[in-house]
Amino acid sequence: MPVPAPIAEVWRGPIAESLHNGHIVVSDQSGIIEAWGDPEAIILPRSSAKMMQALPLVATGAAREFGLNSEHLALACASHQGAPLHADAVMTWLDHIGLSESDLRCGPEVSRDKELKLQMIRDGEHPNQCHNNCSGKHSGFLTLNKHVGGGSEYVEPDHPVQQMAKEMFESVTGMPSPGYGIDGCSAPNFGTSMAGMARAMAFFATAASRDDSLSRAAAQLTEAMIAHPMLVAGQGRACTLLMQAAKEPVALKTGAEGYFIAILPQRGIGVAVKCVDGATRGAECAIAAVLVRMGVLDADHPDVKRFLNPDIKNRAGLVTGQIRPAPGLMA
Template identity: 55%
Template sequence: MTGAVDLVELWRGGRLESVHQGHAVVMNGAGEVVESWGNPDHVTYPRSSAKIIQALPMVESGVADRMGLTQAHLALSCASHSGAAIHTDPVQRWLDDLGLNDDAFRCGPQWPSDLPARNGLVKTDDSPCRYHNNCSGKHAGFLTMVAANGWGPEYVEADHPLQQVIKTTFEEVCENTSPGWGIDGCSAPNHAMSMRGVAHAMARFAVADDSTTRGAAMVRLREATMAHPALVANVDRACTHLMQAGKGAVSVKTGAEGYFIAIIPGKGLGVALKIMDGGTRASECAMAAILCRLGVLDKDDPLVSRYRNPDLKNFAGLVTGDMRPAAALASV
């Protein structure tokens, strides 16, 4: 069985200093491998890259429409946001609309990664709330399902009806049985799956149309993420920048521990990527390189090159080296 392969390199003084290894696979809607690196059958947790699947039952069941959710709500339900005001304000309004408060969330409080929001809390000697959690949009979607169906409040328990329908949906769109689950950073179950399975699921999102209920729901979610990239991440994040550079050609979503997915509607392709050391910088570089390789992004676009081949600088601002895709990914 193929092991992880070199995907991203760091160079300093003309010498290779570090290497990030991983697995990646590109699939089409028919479930065929278009291209792969490493082991397409490597099994791991997709983490937050699975949020678009976790949001799918809310849309295809009709709950999103019955509860009056907008496209922005759908984007937030797929988000790993930075806790900026553009995220927390609508999440709090969403909670208000459900007649709930911060205590209803089962994700923990988290300091915002957005600096203005973080500094605002520090300056007022305030503490972060659960709505600051990067997954609060997803959890607002969870609570919407709970409210619409009259389910109990402990919605992150693995045997809760919400998590059962999410598990079923996840396995259906991946067309594979998950071998098990772990607890994600936001306390919800996260189901393990092969790289091939997740990439196939993303390809199914890519080729979806309005001819079926599930297909229409997939279209709505992928279009929501591409229409509101800053809600999915933040104005200074890789997901946002790569979607902006794609100009409606791709939806991307990062996950913890070096996972990353892409949905490419125009080409009918899905991508799943895992950096084995969990490095976010490497997953961003590798995903940007794969999307350039597939002709979705331009490697010379400044929004792309800052992730695909950025200069490395020290604290004095001197360029000390560079990060680049390994040879297997580099050609475009």
């Protein structure tokens, strides 16, 4: 039985101190090109599935009805920092569709933008739901909900919004979902296999070559992510920096518990990465390594090195170690 494979190592001096195991699948629409670990491992893609959850927003015509642009679509796919750039855009979006922050169901979250977080503390302000890193996705849900006339509790698994998301999720993964978990933002997160997730990313990567409604939606969402990397994540984030550093158009999206995906439109290829211990550092190192292996990223680019080979420093500022891709991952 296939088991997780080594994907990243943590070195302290001359000794490999820790090891991250995981699964990686590289796929095109015909099938698996390359894999490490178990392609059939069942996973929850968490926020790496946001572009899939946004498919009904575009495919049903809801985005067109409410005049959404590529920035809205990028936010619908985002796990953003809750910086002013993001929170203000979400508030403007909600106002545009005649709703408000109270209509969101993602819950409030302290801004991940350090400057805004400290300023709000100094000013005695409390974070609201627009600061939640999933508020763009939820604004997309609310827009779709207005289009279909559903009830206010749009995050319930049996709500029409989530049922449409599930149907399209299963369509692009090419398999029934074995179940779901409730995500940090209260929406259901549907499970699939590693191969199914990579196949779905290949669907997005090849979407511009087809003319059905689901493919057109996937193409628009992919283009929006590539066009607006700062909206997809934010300052200092792997998604944003690696998209900006890439030598060709690529859409990248992280997910909680060590998940990461890549969509490569020029190659028609999708990539899915899962670090089984849930470590973000392992997933970031592995996705960077796979993209360097494919020639999409330059290993010497400073914004690539900070995830591919980040130094580990102690409190005195001394470099005590380094994170590295597992042997064979970049060969």
